[in-house]
Amino acid sequence: MTAEPASPTVPFGDHVARAHARGSLVVQPRMGMSRPDRMRAGLRATRGAAASTVGTITVDSYTRTGDTAAARRAVARGLALNGYPITVHQPAVTRQVLRGIADDGFPVQVRHGSARPEEIVAALLAAGLDATEGGPVSYCLPYSRVPLNVAVAAWERGCALLAEAQRTGARPHLETFGGCMMGQLCPPGLLIALSVLEALFFRQHGLRSVSLSYAQQANARQDEESVIALSRLAAALLPDVQWHIVVYAHMGMYPLTPGGARLLLREAARLAVRTGAARLIVKTTAEAHRIPTVAENVTALETAASAAGAASRASSARASAPPPVGSRPVEALPAGSPTAGSPAAEAPDTGIHAEASALIDAVLDLDPDIGRALVTAFARGYLDVPFCLHPDNAGRTRSGLDADGRLYWSAAGAMPLPARPERGSPPILGSDGLMAALSYVQRTFDRRARTESARHPRDPRITQTTDRGEHQT
Amino acid sequence: MELGKAERVGLDVVVSTMASDAHTWNLVFLQLLLEELGHRVTNLGACVPDTELVAECRRLAPDLIVLSSVNGHGFIDAQRVIPGLRACPELLRTRVVIGGKLGITGTDDGSVARTLRAAGFDEVFEEHASADELRSFVRALSAAVPV
Ligand code: B12
Numbered sequence: 001m002t003a004e005p006a007s008p009t010v011p012f013g014d015h016v017a018r019a020h021a022r023g024s025l026v027v028q029p030r031m032g033m034s035r036p037d038r039m040r041a042g043l044r045a046t047r048g049a050a051a052s053t054v055g056t057i058t059v060d061s062y063t064r065t066g067d068t069a070a071a072r073r074a075v076a077r078g079l080a081l082n083g084y085p086i087t088v089h090q091p092a093v094t095r096q097v098l099r100g101i102a103d104d105g106f107p108v109q110v111r112h113g114s115a116r117p118e119e120i121v122a123a124l125l126a127a128g129l130d131a132t133e134g135g136p137v138s139y140c141l142p143y144s145r146v147p148l149n150v151a152v153a154a155w156e157r158g159c160a161l162l163a164e165a166q167r168t169g170a171r172p173h174l175e176t177f178g179g180c181m182m183g184q185l186c187p188p189g190l191l192i193a194l195s196v197l198e199a200l201f202f203r204q205h206g207l208r209s210v211s212l213s214y215a216q217q218a219n220a221r222q223d224e225e226s227v228i229a230l231s232r233l234a235a236a237l238l239p240d241v242q243w244h245i246v247v248y249a250h251m252g253m254y255p256l257t258p259g260g261a262r263l264l265l266r267e268a269a270r271l272a273v274r275t276g277a278a279r280l281i282v283k284t285t286a287e288a289h290r291i292p293t294v295a296e297n298v299t300a301l302e303t304a305a306s307a308a309g310a311a312s313r314a315s316s317a318r319a320s321a322p323p324p325v326g327s328r329p330v331e332a333l334p335a336g337s338p339t340a341g342s343p344a345a346e347a348p349d350t351g352i353h354a355e356a357s358a359l360i361d362a363v364l365d366l367d368p369d370i371g372r373a374l375v376t377a378f379a380r381g382y383l384d385v386p387f388c389l390h391p392d393n394a395g396r397t398r399s400g401l402d403a404d405g406r407l408y409w410s411a412a413g414a415m416p417l418p419a420r421p422e423r424g425s426p427p428i429l430g431s432d433g434l435m436a437a438l439s440y441v442q443r444t445f446d447r448r449a450r451t452e453s454a455r456h457p458r459d460p461r462i463t464q465t466t467d468r469g470e471h472q473t
Numbered sequence: 474m475e476l477g478k479a480e481r482v483g484l485d486v487v488v489s490t491m492a493s494d495a496h497t498w499n500l501v502f503l504q505l506l507l508e509e510l511g512h513r514v515t516n517l518g519a520c521v522p523d524t525e526l527v528a529e530c531r532r533l534a535p536d537l538i539v540l541s542s543v544n545g546h547g548f549i550d551a552q553r554v555i556p557g558l559r560a561c562p563e564l565l566r567t568r569v570v571i572g573g574k575l576g577i578t579g580t581d582d583g584s585v586a587r588t589l590r591a592a593g594f595d596e597v598f599e600e601h602a603s604a605d606e607l608r609s610f611v612r613a614l615s616a617a618v619p620v
Contacts, residue, residue, distance in 0.1 A: 060546075061493040061494065061495070061544050061545075061546050062493050062546065064493075064495075065492060065493050065495075065520055067492060067493060070492075070493065070549075074549060079549060080577055080578075081545075081546070081577075082544055082545040082546060082577050113495065142495065142497075142519075143495040143519070143520075144495065144519060144520050145518055145519055145520050145521070182497075182498070183498075184498075286579070289579040290545075290574070290576075290577060290578055290579030290580075291545060291577040291578075387497075387498070387501055388497070389497050389500065389501070389516065389518040389519060390518070390519070391518075430505055430509060431502055431505035431506040431509060431604070434501065434502055434505060435502060438498060438502075
């Protein structure tokens with residue numbers, strides 16, 4: 001193993017920066033299967049998609065929660081898992097999965113959702129990979145019952161493992177999951193603050209290439225304002241590391257119809273282009289129902305790429321192309337990132353940047369050690385994720401959705417938010433109220449798809465009922 | 474939560490998922506729904522280890538245990554968990570139901586429900602079971618449970 005280079009692939013951050021400089025949005029699936037041969041076929045298909053792609057190995061839930069024994073039992077019994085058990089398969093097996101695929105030009109990232117990432121990080125490094133995702137808060141609160149201080153310590157060790165690989169020439173990349181949290185119903189100011197704070201945590205623990213996430217919520221204008229705020233904050237607070245912005249296609253209840261799912265994905269691609277984000281993680285037409293097939297994932301990648309292409313052509317027709325916001329050509333500038341230019345989107349300022357800044361400042365003021373600052377911030381309720389059941393989350397905040405899908409705080413708890421007119425807006429009430437809020441995006445896009453298919457009955461992009469393909473696992 | 478006048482004194486219900494599953498919106502939704510029917514809910518939250526699930530259920534001695542899983546491992550996890558619950562004398566007769574997205578393929582010919590019933594679940598709510606089916610089940614149960 002030691003004979004092989006630590007990182008056989010082009011560094012993840014460099015790869016994305018180059019694509020961004022060329023003006024193409026990198027699209028990436030959520031994909032993971034338990035069987036190595038299927039995983040390999042999925043990566044190969046991702047690489048072959050008609051889009052600028054990077055590969056994903058999504059880790060299964062047993063491995064995520066540290067129950068390697070359960071993952072091993074399931075593999076031994078031939079049961080299909082919801083992801084790739086990277087600590088069960090030997091590094092040599094994973095290298096075989098990657099051989100000839102994850103070489104120059106096609107980086108692969110491991111996505112895992114583990115509050116205690118050390119074993120997974122060790123396994124991915126042993127397999128020659130060095131790009132992954134997570135964060136001490138975002139992989140703890142929505143993903144586990146592990147105490148926050150335990151997750152912080154574990155993530156410090158996880159970061160140290162990655163940072164150490166830098167010494168042998170690797171360029172490890174770490175993406176924050178803080179811009180997603182519970183997937184939905186978390187107002188953007190808090191998502192942005194957590195994404196930035198996790199990126200600062202990664203940097204404090206030695207990472208030199210990071211990305212900051214934001215998950216598409218329920219209102220396109222609010223999302224545009226949010227991604228731009230995130231870019232501005234990243235530019236201001238991460239002057240000395242390589243960074244880019246990654247948008248996630250909606251992470252809450254997804255449209256039930258294939259048409260609705262595609263419309264939502266296309267909107268996510270437009271969001272990414274309009275805000276100058278460099279990478280998009282897609283969702284498929286199977287999202288609301290089951291784990292997608294490889295073919296469904298390829299279709300989603302191509303749908304997103306074509307929507308992104310159309311959006312960037314439209315924006316360069318409107319004005320000269322927007323300067324890249326998210327990342328910059330590494331050749332010119334080996335470390336550090338650009339200041340935010342003026343992206344195509346011009347969402348009005350409703351105070352999201354101010355809200356995120358206030359939260360970030362309040363946390364950074366608590367302790368120079370960002371991990372400790374995060375633990376204290378949650379203990380005091382300065383950071384408080386609505387509807388999160390984790391014992392270390394204060395649980396005094398509540399959010400709501402207005403008629404246009406904009407998220408607001410209905411109760412801010414102890415969070416030091418700047419005064420906002422939305423405060424005191426009605427809370428989400430009861431199981432029906434909760435379901436209505438959770439399913440807002442689903443219903444909106446399913447309805448939009450019905451309306452559009454009535455208007456353009458022959459348009460296959462809308463009416464096609466199913467994406468063909470064998471099930472992946 | 475205010476109790477409806479005609480409603481009996483509510484049931485004690487434990488709402489939980491299993492060790493591998495981190496999803497909690499399902500749990501929050503089920504808790505609200507059951508509370509609206511007048512029942513007292515203890516929600517055990519995400520990724521509940523087998524031992525903790527059994528210990529909490531023994532401690533709380535609920536009238537009903539509602540398990541929910543959507544990550545696709547539910548079918549495997551449920552078969553591991555139910556013998557542990559049934560092995561406790563105080564939980565031998567406790568009603569235990571499960572629902573959600575129990576496999577990763579989204580479809581199933583009914584064998585999941587048959588297998589889980591045989592393993593000791595009182596009721597298995599299929600993927601597309603509506604909240605109404607749970608409501609009727611719980612209404613029937615609260616009429617039957619002596620107070
Ligand atoms: C939000 C979400 C997340 C959030 C969860 C945040 C949180 N803490 O809750 C995040 C981003 C963290 C997440 C993570 C993962 N997720 Co997820 N997630 C979703 C998503 C988008 C919405 C789920 C949701 O919140 N629904 C709202 C609730 C209220 O509805 P519900 O859960 O469907 O429950 C309803 C019914 O099922 C039913 N029900 C549920 N339980 C019970 C019980 C009883 C007794 C009864 C009667 C009824 C019932 O009633 C509810 C109301 O109708 C779904 C896809 C979708 N639906 O669009 C995927 C989905 C559930 N996730 C999935 C997976 C696999 C994962 C991951 C493993 C990552 C991955 N490989 O993609 C990890 C989980 C890690 C782990 N350890 O488990 C898969 C599951 C696949 C399957 N079963 O075939 C889905 C379907 C996406 C997909 N197509 O791949 N996820």
